[in-house]
Amino acid sequence: MDLNFTAPFLVREQGTTSLHFTMGETQSSMRLDSPDDLHIDYTRTMMGFLLLNPRPRSIFMIGLGGGSHAKFCHRYLPHVRMTVVENNPGVIALRKDFNIPDDDDRLTVVVDDAAAFLRSTEVTTDVLLVDGFDQTGQPAQLCSQAFYDDCFQALAPGGVMVANLHADHADVYLFVERIAESFEGNAMQVLAEEKGNCVVFAGRERPVTLKSLRNPEWGAALDPRARRQLRSEFTRIGWSASSAIKPPGSGPAGG
Numbered sequence: 001m002d003l004n005f006t007a008p009f010l011v012r013e014q015g016t017t018s019l020h021f022t023m024g025e026t027q028s029s030m031r032l033d034s035p036d037d038l039h040i041d042y043t044r045t046m047m048g049f050l051l052l053n054p055r056p057r058s059i060f061m062i063g064l065g066g067g068s069h070a071k072f073c074h075r076y077l078p079h080v081r082m083t084v085v086e087n088n089p090g091v092i093a094l095r096k097d098f099n100i101p102d103d104d105d106r107l108t109v110v111v112d113d114a115a116a117f118l119r120s121t122e123v124t125t126d127v128l129l130v131d132g133f134d135q136t137g138q139p140a141q142l143c144s145q146a147f148y149d150d151c152f153q154a155l156a157p158g159g160v161m162v163a164n165l166h167a168d169h170a171d172v173y174l175f176v177e178r179i180a181e182s183f184e185g186n187a188m189q190v191l192a193e194e195k196g197n198c199v200v201f202a203g204r205e206r207p208v209t210l211k212s213l214r215n216p217e218w219g220a221a222l223d224p225r226a227r228r229q230l231r232s233e234f235t236r237i238g239w240s241a242s243s244a245i246k247p248p249g250s251g252p253a254g255g
Contacts, residue, residue, distance in 0.1 A: 005088045006134065010097060017097060019066045027133060028066025028098070035099040036071045037229060042164055042197035043068045044233040045190055049127050049160045051213050051234055052206060054221040056080055056126035060154065062114040062142065063132035064091055067100035070109075074101055076226040082107045083123075085114040088134070115141040115150070124156040130163040137166060143175045148182035155204040167191060167198040176200055180244040187244035188213060190237050200244055214238035 008027065011018045016039070019028040029039045038044045046069065049056070057080060059073060064086035073080055086092055089111055101107055110117065114132055128151055132142045141147060143165075151161050163179060165172050179200050180187045187202035188209070201208050218234065219227050 005090055007090045008088065008094060010094065017066075019091070019094065019098070021134065028068055030066055030068070030098050036075045038068055038072055040068065041194050041233075042192035042199060043072075044230055045192045045197070045199045045237065046129060046131065046162045046164055047072070047230055048190070048199070048201060048213065048234060048237045049129075049162050050218040050221065050230070051215045051237065052160045052201065052203060052208060053126060053158070054215070054218040056160075058082070058125045058156075059127040059129065060118075060123075060125040061085070061129045061131070062118070063130070064095075064100070064109060065131065065133075066098040067095065069129055069131070070100060070107060071098075072226075074107055076222055078106075080106065083125075084109045085112050085117050087111065087113050087132075113141070115139075115144075115147050118147070118150045118154055121154065124154060124159070126156055126159050128154055128159065128161040130161065138169060138175075143171070143178070145178045145181065148178050152182045152202075152204055157205045159204045160206060160208070161200075161202045161204075163200045163202070165198045165200065167196055172198055176244050183208075185244075188241040189244045190241045193233070193236065201241075202244070210238065210241055213241050 006021050008019055008021055011020055015032050017030050018026050031039055059080050059082045061069060061084040064084050070084055073082060103109060165175055176189055179202050183202040186208050187200055189198055189200045191198055
């Protein structure tokens with residue numbers, strides 16, 4: 001595992017705490033008056049896995065950051081067991097600054113290289129959230145064809161992967177194509193509301209279609225506060241998702 005990490009730092013202003021590697025990019029953000037809520041738009045988009053599987057039993061997360069998904073799921077999905085892999089010890093050292101719960105029987109944070117961990121693990125999961133970034137952006141090892149193949153293998157039958165990509169990355173369409181290839185075309189992409197992130201949903205033995213992304217059953221699995229946070233975004237996902245399949249040699253996938 002690479003030990004040459006850029007140390008993250010905090011910025012506290014206007015009732016929020018945010019995590020940075022550089023001032024130009026915010027890695028995570030938390031409101032001090034609602035630390036378990038999803039503050040940044042793409043984090044709500046990624047929760048769209050609940051449209052496909054409203055009641056998962058296990059979630060594997062790549063990238064801890066400020067723990068937005070870990071905190072939300074720990075609070076609002078009480079029957080889920082979560083494992084989070086984060087390779088930067090400096091990020092984990094800021095865990096308490098973001099009110100991330102201590103490890104317990106429902107949450108485990110592992111310090112490791114996520115690609116290597118995923119390749120070697122025999123554990124399968126219902127949901128895999130890929131949200132790993134460093135000071136350079138998206139690490140190459142988390143965007144390769146081999147990595148997405150490993151993501152497919154790590155899912156239980158009926159499992160769902162959600163990958164967060166930089167929408168303006170020069171190779172974003174290549175990454176989307178790789179996901180579609182690993183998942184045999186069973187994938188859809190959604191631009192987050194502020195257009196900075198492209199979120200891709202892909203399934204193993206579970207259809208990922210416009211119809212499935214309009215599934216109304218998710219609301220019954222959450223309490224009212226969680227539903228209020230996600231309702232608008234989930235409606236938007238159902239009407240803005242597009243196919244992640246792109247024939248070889250064609251132009252960028254449509255949005």
